[in-house]
Structure formats: C-alpha cells, structure tokens
Amino acid sequence: MAEITQHDIVIIGGGGAGLRAAIAVAETYPDLDVGMVSKVYPMRSHTVSAEGGAAGVIKPGDSLEDHIRDTISGSDWLADQDAVEAFVREAPRELTQLEHWGCPWSREPDGSVAVRPFGGMGIQRTWFAADKTGFHMLHTLFQTSLKYARITRYDEWFASRLLVEDGRCQGVVALELRTGEVRGILGKAVILCTGGFGRIFPFTTNAAIKTGDGLGLAYRAGVPLKDMEFVQYHPTGLPGTGILITEAARGEGGILVNKHGDRYLRHYDLGEPLDLGDPRHPLFRTMELGPRDRLSQAFVHEQELGNVFEAPDGAYVHLDIRHLGEKTIDQKIPFVRELAKNYVGIDPVHQPIPVRPVVHYMMGGIDTDLEAATSLPGLFAAGECACVSINGANRLGSNSLPELLVFGARAGRGAAEWAREHPESSRAALEQQADVEEARIRDFRGGDGGTERIASIRADLQAAMESGCGIYRTEATLRAAAESIAELRERFRSMRLDDHSLAFNTELTGALELDLMIEIAEALVHSALQREESRGSHQRLDFPTRDDERFLKHSLAYRTEGVPRIEHRDVVITRWPPAERVYGRAHEAGAAERGT
C-alpha cells in the first residue's frame, strides 16, 4: 500500500518555473501549502545552465511593441499574439522582482540594471548577470523560496504518474530515490515544471535530467502536446560535449567564420557584415545577431559546400571573440573563457572557439492557455515543458528565462485559485491508483526476464531522432524515425535492469524516464510528419516554403493506443499579420522608423 500525503498544491520540478510558481502561491495565499516534488535538489535544475540573459523592456528608446514584434517575427508568426503580449508586458516586472530578491544583475555605472544585445532583438534589452544568468536566477529563486515555511520540498523524488479522478488532476505518484518508497502526493491542483527534453537527441546542450518527464505524464493523462516538431538548434555548441557557448558572445561582438576565414552568414540573407572596428558592430537583427534557426541552417549549407572544419567530433566553424580583448571577455563573458579552456583546451582571448549547432531548446510542450492551465482541469504547466505559445517556430534567445518567470507566476496564482475552489474528491480512488502505480514500479525494478539494456535503447532512440528530425527533414527521414521508434517501443517491453535495489536506484529512474522519452519522441516525429511546410526551426526539404494557407496553425499531438493523433488549431493573430521574416535588411528599415 502506497502511503499518501496531502498538500493544497503539488508542483513537479524545482527549477526556475517551479520555484517561481511556489513563491507565487506562498505570496498570494499564505494559507495554502505547497509540495514541491523534484527529481534533483532544486539548485541542480537545468535553469542553472542558462547563460546569456533575460529579455525585458526597461530602457528608454525600447518599447513593449518592439519586443512583441521581435518575438513574433522570431517565431515565424507561429506564436499566439495575445500570449506574446501578456508575456512582454509582465517580463520587466518579473525581472525587477527578481532584482528585489537579490539576483546579482550586472549594472551600469549609475547603479541601474545593464542590458546587452541578443540575437533577433532589435535593441539592447537583455538583462544579464555576466554569463551565468540562469545560475544566478535559479539560486536567487531557490534561496528566496527557503523563507516560506509552507513550501515542503520532496527533493530527489521522481514523479512517475499523475493522479486523475472525476476528470480532475489531483496529485502525483512519486518514488523517493533514497528509499525506493512510492507515495501518493495529493494536491487539489498540480503544476508541471519539468523542463524540456533535449536528451531525446544525442548531441544537446541539455543536462542529463532533461528527459521531458512532465510532458510524458501529461500526455499519458490525455493532455495534448503542442508544436512538438519545433526543435531549436543553438548555433554555437562545443563539438564533442555539446556544451553551450552563449549567444552573448555574439551579442558582445563575436563573429562566426568558416575555414576560409569568411564571415559566411552574409551569404544567407542575414545582411552585410560591418567592419569590426565600426562602432555600430554588432548590428541588431543582422549577421551574427540573426535568429538561431537561420544561423544553424546556414551552418548546414556551409557544411555541404565543404567550407567547415572537419573533425572526429563533428564538423565545426569558428566563433571568434579575440577582438573583444581580455578585459571585456573577463568582465562580460568569463564563463565562455572558462568553458573553452576546460573543455576544448583553447583560450578564446588568443584563439577562436570551435562551435557547431546543437539541440538546445524545445519550442513545443504541454498545451496550455495564457493562465498556464492545461485542458485537464486542475493541471497547470509552465516553463520549457509547456507551450503557451510565445515561441512559435523559433524562440529568441533570452526569452526563455523571463518566460519561466511570467508563466511560472501565472501558474502558481492560477493553481492557487483553483485549489481554493475545488476540494479533494474520491480519496479512495486516488489511493487505489497510487497502489497500481506502486505495483508498476515494482515490476519495473524487479523485472529481469528481458534482455535489452536501457542504455542501448536510449542510444538508439537518440540516433533515430538525430537522423530523422535534425535541422532539415523529409518525409522519408521522418518515416524512418517513426519506424525506429515503434521498434524501440517493442524492445523496451523486454528491457532488463541490472539493479534491483531500493536505495538510490538510478537505473530504475533511467528506465522510467526512457519509457516517457519514447512517447514524446513519437509525438514529435508524427507532428513533424503532418506539418508539410518549412517554418522557423522546422525545415522540410520536400516542402521548402512556409504555407500560411494550411499551416498557420499549432499542431496538437494526442496519445492513442496506436500512433499519435495529430490535430491543428489556428494561431491567435491580433495586431501583427503574418509577413515575410526579414533580417539584415530589416535593420535598416526598422532603424529608420525608430529614427536611430
């Protein structure tokens, strides 16, 4: 019999969004108690790895309208415009709130918060804490959360199933890593803040924990996954490890060159390069400050032309920041120097950094509305695991950190309202579900009849995703991936664990993760198959243009017993009708408009 504990609200995930949600509950309704279930201690969450910054309009000369427009064109018009508007309006307040909680934002000499340029943004609006912005935000949020006595943490508990009864989500079942105990953790509302799922790909900036558990849980509970086909490749990852070199390196003036020393981006409709000595360098929305999808796509073309460096760890180009000088590098992007020295053995003060595109962020996720509510009553989602959607077909750099604050807070407040109005129902049924889940986990742990190692299934899944759903896709590659995944699902049925222990059994949690990874990979592939157009990060060689007629729509993947069912829903367009997505040239026009 699984033990049962009860909270008003259960939050799954202790990263930026989860912590923000927890604090929002604690501040709005101090009488409500929160249970926060996280498979790692909160300060280990992947928010910690975000480097470059967080966008929010505060400076004179900037406007909400401009941030909205940049975000929408960055999304290739697939973002919901009402969501973007809400997001852009609330971002500055959230970032200021974080400042009040102690986040060590980098400053101007007069003591105000400093901002920096970022890709796809038409003006400097990215707040930063050197180049460890996510690290400082996460630690600030975690430390601030410690002052609220009504937040109870379940650190290193793995949530494996949502409890749904009477058509409402009313808690989770979770496994305590330390003891192997399985417990039902009930809540009148549940918020999923489990982050993205870059780990379904082999080469990613994402931490090991980013396996998309929350998406899998929601998907199994009948909630659709939205826009799953949009996978962001960040143009500058270190070969071999996939460790991220922040876009701030380009925001501060770093350039990309191929093996001939050519600033190759100029051949890809991203504008003309300025001389490095030109005070206007780097130009907003131009060349290296173009959006990530376009830069990563340019790399593939350069590779086909044979203009990149070839190496056993994969082809690469050079990110050159030498002209910034040691002082600026140490002040603005010290982590870049630290990472390059440690992991590729070069000092960027003296040598260019080898970089290549790497899976970085998932635009898609659990379908939510503006209030972070899902279609399952009582279930909310925020952060990378959710899709509101503000990122559409391509997220702009430095929008994800404010997103997790804005929608984390909204989820917290929304869940609190819900919990106050909806008492717990049918305890007996929930207990019974928890017992069923306990038995399932016991079977997972005990099973030794199989032959398949989870590591080998996982590696094959990642390989299938890379070859089938990379930067460029076709129906053939996607179908091949879909077939591989179907086979992997069969193989998973005969998986075998070496470890049958109750104490800190990470092979068991690895199996529980893999089970869900296969599900969401399948949702991704089938969403991509149905989208017969090229938009943002989803590039189909067999359908090379954007098709607003058929696909100015979100994809919604529903779980079925067979292959996922894909439906579509219109994008919300309010004041910014779809237009051509222009970089480089756009700067000149935009700058003229703003009179700069």
Place this chain on the structure above:
Amino acid sequence: MARPYPRERSNAWFLERWPYRVFVLRELSALFLALYMGVLLVLAARVHEGSSAFRDYVDALQSPLYLAFHAVALLFALLHSVTWFQAVPKGLPLRRGEQRVAPALLIGANYVAMLALTVLVLVVVLS
C-alpha cells in the same frame, strides 16, 4: 530500507594530504616562535643582571642543542611568515572600485615591510 554509511572521522587526518601537513606545521610554528620569545626574554633578564650573566648566557647559547633549536626555530619562523603573508589577502580584500587590489601586491607589501624592518634592526644593531 536505506541504511546510510555513517560519515568517517580520521584521527590522523593531518597526515593524509600535503595541504593538511603544511597546515599543522604552520600551527606548530607558533610554538617555536613562543619558545624563541622565551629565549629572548631570558636574554633580556640576563642583560639586566649584568654583563657577566649576559656573557654566560651567550656562551650557553652556543651549545649544539641551542644552535639546533635556533636553526629549527628559524625555519619555522620563515614558514610562519610565508604562510601568513600568503593569507593576508584572504582577510583583507582591498578594493579600488570594482577591481580587487591584486593579492600579489598585498603579499609583496608584507615582504617589503619585513625586509625594511630587518634592515632597520640590522642598522641599529651594527651601529
């Protein structure tokens, strides 16, 4: 059920790694400095008693045992100075605006001061 293995304590931790050995020697250096202070105090007392008492004591100091003690005490005094000079920037993080004054500068200043004092003492003694 889980049964964590309790944390281990070692009574010989200070022998286990070089940094710990150096730490213990650094702490020990204070003892030798104190003993040497004792020698100095006795010396002062002998001076007070008169020149023959002083000379007897100086003769006694030339015994191999005392010489050995002085050699050891000198080594410890050096270790003491070096380790504590090294530590100065830790307790004294001087700043000029955003920039921290380079630790090497703070440490260097201590060496310079020590050198100046030594020269001063030598000048007084030799004149």
Place this chain on the structure above:
Amino acid sequence: MTQAPSDATTIRLEIARYRPEQDERPVLERYDVPYRHEWVVLDALNYLKDHIDGTLSYRWSCRMGICGSCGMMVNGVPKLTCSAFLRDYLPGPIRVEPMANFPVERDLVTVLDDFMEKFQAVKPWIIRDGEQPLEEGEYRQTPAQLADFKQFSMCINCMLCYAACPVYQHEDEFLGPAVLALAQRYNHDSRDQGKGERQELIWSDEGIWDCTFVGECSAVCPKHVDPAGAIQQAKVESTVGWYRSFLAPFGRG
C-alpha cells in the same frame, strides 16, 4: 595547454561501492574502461554504467561545472568529476570515492541533509525593513557594490569545500565553508539589511570561530568563491563589532 594524446587504450577505475542492502561498509571495486583523451572521470563513469555495470549509482546532470551534482573524491581529492580529465591521472588507476565527511547513501551518492539544514539556517535571502514597490523599479547598486559580494554569490553548492574541511569532519555543529560564504554574500549585498538577524549564528562558535583556517576549502573550490577568505573577513568584522560594542558606552552612540 592540451597534452599530446596518450597511447593508453584503457584505464582502470577503483570505485567505492556501498550497497546498503548488502554491504557492511564501502568496498573498492575495479573496472577497466576505454581511455579517451577528451574524457573526464564522469564520462568514464557513464560508460561504465551504460556498458558494464548498470548498478553503479552517482549523481550528475549538467556536465559543465555549474549544477554542482557530481562532486566526488578523485584519488583522495575533492573534485567535480565533470571537470576532472582522465588524462591528468595517467596511467591510472583512478580511485573514485564519495565525497568525504558525509554519510554515504549508496555507492558515490552522499547524504546532503546536514548541509541543506545549515544552508537554510543562515537565512540566505534578502532581508529588509521595507520593500520598495516594484513600480519604482530596481534598487540601485553600483558595479563596486556588486563587486563587494559577487564572488561569494558564485557558489554552486557542490560541497567540495566540506569534503576538504577537517573542522567539519570533527565538529558536527560547524556551519561549514559554503554556508558561511553564503551568509557573507547576503551580508555584503547593498540591498540587504539582515546582517543583524544572521549575526548571532554566524559569529557563534559553530560559525566562523570554529574555523581554524586550514584553507583547503578555497583550494578545492571549483568556482573560486574563496570561502576561507569569506570566513576570515567575517572574523575581522566580528572582532571590530565586538570592540565597538565594548567601547560603545564611551562612543557617541
């Protein structure tokens, strides 16, 4: 910077295993894993878990030295295993053990409870008498004021400093290096007014005065937080504070 690739094809790991359901005490087990020039110890552990023995337990996540999960003893020295390169330990063997000075949950996984309790005890959040409304914008903080605490805000809570601290090894009550540096981080933040609330605990015998200044905490810190420095500075402040309170009757209030 980078040494020439070695001829080695495999390297031996000696790993402390502790399976609470079957082992009385940790035992060293030996494994041979492929040697690759660019691999860190964590890569070798991942290879081992994926291909040789799925029962090995350890924590890891970001593999880029920022999440603080993968601290272990490597040849007796506390290290982040994601930043400890195999090539620096050639020809091996490499001994990998759980972080010293903590109870062992299992294999290379330690118990963090004590650390987490002390972490919270120093009130690591901004304490103020009154909040400025958000509408009025950010608190002003000059780059110099930021520089006054920035270094102490860089701690990733990896706890290598605890594994290196002999005082923590022998004194259960000692708050320890990272937690004291964290208190200093908030005490030195120009936006914070909570120094008085933290003072009693920080200046107590389980706080800074337990520290004998071995200094190894700063030597092993992967993020150059310098907790030893933080503690020494707090000692200076505490001493000055004590003299001030002592002289207060004669001061001008």
